[in-house]
Each structure stands twice: as C-alpha cells, then as structure tokens.
Amino acid sequence: MGIDAGFDMVPPLSKGAVDRQNWQSFIEFIKGSYKNDDLEVKPNYIVFKVGEHPMLPFEGYKFLRFSSKVSGSHAKGADEYIDAVTRAAVVRFGSRVRAWHEAANVWGVYDWSEVNDSFRSYEQPDEPEIPTSMAQYVLGTEPKSDLNLPLFSIQPVTGKGKGLVARFNIGKGKRILSETPFFTTPNLVSGSLMESSIATKLKALSKTEQRQFLSLHNNFPGKHPFSGITKTNALPCGPDSVIGGVYPTICLINHSCLPNAHNSWNSDAKHETIHAIRLIKAGEEITISYDKGGPYDSRRAGLKRAFGFECNCSLCILPLAELQASDSRRRQIRLLDEAIGDPERVMIRPEESLADCQSLLRVLEEEYKDGVGVLIARLYYDAFQICITHGDQARASVFAERGFRSRVICEGEDSPETQNIKGLMENPATHRNSGVSKRWKTAKKLVPKGLDNAGFEKWLWRRGS
Ligand SMILES: [Zn+2]
Structure with missing residues (x-):
C-alpha cells in the first residue's frame, strides 16, 4: 500500500532534434545534480536508488512516466526526488509535464500497461532499432515479473561488434524471436545487376530500416556496397535456397x-525464426551456425x-x-551422411543404412552434446525413409515422431517442416516411397509395448533381429 506520485509526459517526446536535445540536457542536468549515492547510471537509463527506483531513459521518446510510491513502506524518501525531478522537467518541457499525486486525487494519464511497455523498451538500445511491425519477440515466462521482458539484449560483444545476449535462462526449444526480412533477393551473378536490384528494394524501406541495413557488416567493400552487405548477411530462405x-x-x-540456437525460414509465415537448441544461460551470447560445419581448417577458412x-x-x-578428436568426429559425420544418402544401398542393404543412422546419432551427440539441433531431425527423417521404403510402418512412425519432436525444438510447431513430419508420424504410409519394397512390411500399430529402453532401441534399430 501507499500513495503514488510522479509525472507523465503528454504527448510523449518525438525523435526529432528539438525534443532530443531538450531531453539530453535534462538528463545531463539530472546526472549533474545527484551523486552516485542517489542514482545509478546504467547503459541505457538512469535509475534512482529511492522509493520504487524510478527511471529516466536516455532515449526521451521512450519515456512516459517518472513515479514512485511517496508514502508507505516502499517510499523510502522518494518524495523529495519526485518533486525535484518534476520541477526540472517542467523547466524544459512546460505543460507537457503532467504532475500527478494520488493523495490529491490527480491521476496519471497513461495506464500502467503502456507505462510498463515503455520501461521494457529502456533496455533496448537505440541502434539498431527494432520496429515492432518487423520484429516480434516471443515473450518468455522466465522472468518473474509482470513486465514481459524480451529474452535478449543487443549489446557489444568482445571482438565481434554487436551480438545478442540472453537476459534470462532460455529453455531448450524456446522461440527467441521471429523476424520478417527487410527484403529477399536471389544471389545474382552480375554484381551491378544485383546492386541496382537491391537499391530498388532499399528505396521501398523506411529511413530507419535503410539505416539499419547500412549499419550491417560488409565483408566485400568496393563498388557494390549493397550487394556486399547482402552477401555478408543474407540467410538462405530454406536449406539450399x-x-x-x-x-x-x-x-x-x-x-x-x-x-546454441537454430535459425530457420518459415515459408508459410514468410519469416525467420530463432530457437534455443539447448539451455542458454542468462548472460550467454546467442549464436547460430553460418556454415555446414566440417573439420577445423576447412571450416575456418x-x-x-x-x-x-x-x-x-x-x-x-x-x-x-x-x-583433433572433434575433427575426426566431423569427418565421420560427413562420411556417414554420404553413405546414408546412397539410394541404391537403401534399396539393396537397408539394414546397413539404418545402422549408419544409429552410428551417426552417436557421433552427433558426442560432437554437439545437448545442442545437436536440426541435424538430429534430418537423421530421424532419413531413418524414417529407410523404414517406410521397405514397408515398416511401425518403426517409420517412431522415427517420424522423434523427428517431429526435434523439429518442434528447432523450429516450432508452426513450421511447415514440422507439420510435414507430423503428418508422416500419423500416417507414415502417405510418404511417396511407402511400400516400394515389402521387405520389412509391418503395420503401424505393431510398435512393441512393455520393452525397457534398451530393448526398445534394439528393436527400433533392428539390432540382433
Ligand atoms: Zn568456431
């Protein structure tokens, strides 16, 4: 309990030069007026060490309210600070500063959900700005707070420029964000053709988006800067696209x-999603893979x-x-992958192909530990195909189910790939290769029950049968 007081900024400040300069001078004044005992300067805002810790962001357009309890057990001397900061604001912003005090039956203009949204935005630095129409954060339940905080912050990372850093522990399978591209483009052979094509696409973007695009890293500086930025940053819209x-x-x-995360293109929603493929601890950088792996020398080159x-x-x-141990695993992964992909062997010696799938599973888990990601989903799909080709619906449905669960972790239920494997899990016989051979013919319902783990795996991989 207690009484709230403070002030709202009505209307909120714009991003324009005048408002920006006034806000800056206000912030400098506040910083100069109080000592470190009274306030703490964070990277993106000031927080007062009184009452309910009222905050002032460095980006004035985000600001809606400065307030605290001024009586009761949470007040802790906030009264005089609220008064002084309100007066300083009035000097610079005049009637836009709406002071309010619950004891006088004068209430704030904004409702608390709006205000809480604004507090949440303080953590996000200005550059690059994330327009809400383009980036949709999927909000986690991790923070024990009524503010739905985004799961990451954008911040400098040593030796890498900017990066995304987890603000909370992010559980395996959680969607970290989904985002619509500025634009999509084919990788054109002619540099000048690509340059003019991208220039046209850029013109259709807002100024802010253009700035964001131009601030991205360019590994190919020269006479085609737009193409260079695109080549450095573009993510394929689907594997091999x-x-x-x-x-x-x-x-x-x-x-x-x-x-620790996987990116994938959702061709239905036309957006890219990022999922945690293992537990990401608070403070850990969020990373994806830009390449197809391989041994140390070749992948680094x-x-x-x-x-x-x-x-x-x-x-x-x-x-x-x-x-060296990792390199040898990665070479093995490549060899097994190639062997499994041999369609002739799948027809003639399917038990060998299936055994290779099981070996691949072991090597992948050794190499990637808990973060095997989409590789495991592909592996289960291969095992599914081997089984269904020979009419084994029981094992095929189990592999499809495992593939489905892996896809959900990497891409979510709404991914077309996930939906596809889900359909095959329910009706394995709908696959185009179903029953090409009848060698292993089994009905879907013949998945054995009552086996222990080891026994079930032995059955599944056709060991000792
Ligand atoms: Zn590396």
Missing part, C-alpha cells in the same frame, strides 16, 4: 561452430572467406588434442 533474406536483428546474431572473421568460438579455441 538461392533466395536470401536480410534481417534487422537476426543479422546481428554471431556465429559459433557449436551454436570458409568462414574467413565468406564473412571475414577468425572464428574463436568455444570449439575453435580448444587444445589441439581435443580439436
């Missing part, structure tokens, strides 16, 4: 050879060529012996 999309926020996510950086991720900085 020749169309790429450039994004305001997602393009700030840095690379790791052992990423590839990253340097395409993106212009030396990778110093948690894998690349391991001691030599551990790197």
Whole structure:
C-alpha cells in the first residue's frame, strides 16, 4: 500500500532534434545534480536508488512516466526526488509535464500497461532499432515479473561488434524471436545487376530500416556496397535456397561452430525464426551456425572467406588434442551422411543404412552434446525413409515422431517442416516411397509395448533381429 506520485509526459517526446536535445540536457542536468549515492547510471537509463527506483531513459521518446510510491513502506524518501525531478522537467518541457499525486486525487494519464511497455523498451538500445511491425519477440515466462521482458539484449560483444545476449535462462526449444526480412533477393551473378536490384528494394524501406541495413557488416567493400552487405548477411530462405533474406536483428546474431540456437525460414509465415537448441544461460551470447560445419581448417577458412572473421568460438579455441578428436568426429559425420544418402544401398542393404543412422546419432551427440539441433531431425527423417521404403510402418512412425519432436525444438510447431513430419508420424504410409519394397512390411500399430529402453532401441534399430 501507499500513495503514488510522479509525472507523465503528454504527448510523449518525438525523435526529432528539438525534443532530443531538450531531453539530453535534462538528463545531463539530472546526472549533474545527484551523486552516485542517489542514482545509478546504467547503459541505457538512469535509475534512482529511492522509493520504487524510478527511471529516466536516455532515449526521451521512450519515456512516459517518472513515479514512485511517496508514502508507505516502499517510499523510502522518494518524495523529495519526485518533486525535484518534476520541477526540472517542467523547466524544459512546460505543460507537457503532467504532475500527478494520488493523495490529491490527480491521476496519471497513461495506464500502467503502456507505462510498463515503455520501461521494457529502456533496455533496448537505440541502434539498431527494432520496429515492432518487423520484429516480434516471443515473450518468455522466465522472468518473474509482470513486465514481459524480451529474452535478449543487443549489446557489444568482445571482438565481434554487436551480438545478442540472453537476459534470462532460455529453455531448450524456446522461440527467441521471429523476424520478417527487410527484403529477399536471389544471389545474382552480375554484381551491378544485383546492386541496382537491391537499391530498388532499399528505396521501398523506411529511413530507419535503410539505416539499419547500412549499419550491417560488409565483408566485400568496393563498388557494390549493397550487394556486399547482402552477401555478408543474407540467410538462405530454406536449406539450399538461392533466395536470401536480410534481417534487422537476426543479422546481428554471431556465429559459433557449436551454436546454441537454430535459425530457420518459415515459408508459410514468410519469416525467420530463432530457437534455443539447448539451455542458454542468462548472460550467454546467442549464436547460430553460418556454415555446414566440417573439420577445423576447412571450416575456418570458409568462414574467413565468406564473412571475414577468425572464428574463436568455444570449439575453435580448444587444445589441439581435443580439436583433433572433434575433427575426426566431423569427418565421420560427413562420411556417414554420404553413405546414408546412397539410394541404391537403401534399396539393396537397408539394414546397413539404418545402422549408419544409429552410428551417426552417436557421433552427433558426442560432437554437439545437448545442442545437436536440426541435424538430429534430418537423421530421424532419413531413418524414417529407410523404414517406410521397405514397408515398416511401425518403426517409420517412431522415427517420424522423434523427428517431429526435434523439429518442434528447432523450429516450432508452426513450421511447415514440422507439420510435414507430423503428418508422416500419423500416417507414415502417405510418404511417396511407402511400400516400394515389402521387405520389412509391418503395420503401424505393431510398435512393441512393455520393452525397457534398451530393448526398445534394439528393436527400433533392428539390432540382433
Ligand atoms: Zn568456431
């Protein structure tokens, strides 16, 4: 309980030069008027160490309200600070400052949900700005707060420019964000053609979006800057797609050879999603993979060529012996992948193809630990295909179910890929290869019950049968 008092800014300040300068001088005045005992200067706002810790953001257009309890147990001397800051604001903003005091039956103009939204925006730095129409944060339940805080902040990361850093523990499978691209474009062969095509697309964007685009890293400086930025940042719209999309926020996510997040293009929703593929701890940088992996030398050379950086991720900085072990796993992954993809062997010796799937599963888990991500979804799909090709609906449905669960983690239920595998899980016989051979013919309902884990895995992978 207690009485609230403070002031609202009505209408809110604009981003224009006059409002910006006035706000800046107001902030400087406040900073100069109080000592560190009274307030703390955070990267994006000032917080007073009194009452309910009222805040003033550095970006004035975000500001709606400065207030605190001024009586009761949460007041702690806030009264005089509220008065003084209100007076200082009136000097600069005149009648836009609406002072209010519940004891006098004068109430704030904005409702608290709006005000709480504005508080939440303080944490987000101004550049790059995330227009709400383009970036949609999916808000987590992690923060024990009634403010729905975004799961990450954009901040400088040592040696990498900007990056996304988790503000809370983000659980495996959680959608961190989804974002619509500025534009999509094919990777055109002619530099000048691509340049003029992108120039046209840029003209259709707002000034803010244009600035955001131009602030992205360019690994190919020269006479085609728009193409250079696009080539450095575009993410393919789907695996192996020749169309790429450039994004305001997602393009700030840095690379790791052992990423903790997965990016994927949702062709229905026409947006890119980022999901945590393992638990991401608060304070940890959110990373995706820019490449297809491979051993140390080749993958680092590839990253340097395409993106212009030396990778110093948690894998690349391991001691030599551990790197060599990782390299040998990665070579094995590639070999197994190629072997599994051999359609002739699937027809003639499917048990070998299936055994390779199981080996691949083990190596992937050893190499990527808890963050295998979409590779595991692809592996289960391969195992599904091998089984359904030979009419084994029971095992096919189990593999499809595992593939489905992996897809949900990496892409969410709304992804077309997830929906596709879900359909196959329910009706494996609808797959185009279903029953090409009758060698392993089994009905879907013949999944054994009552086996322990080891027994079930043995049945599933056709070991010892
Ligand atoms: Zn690396």
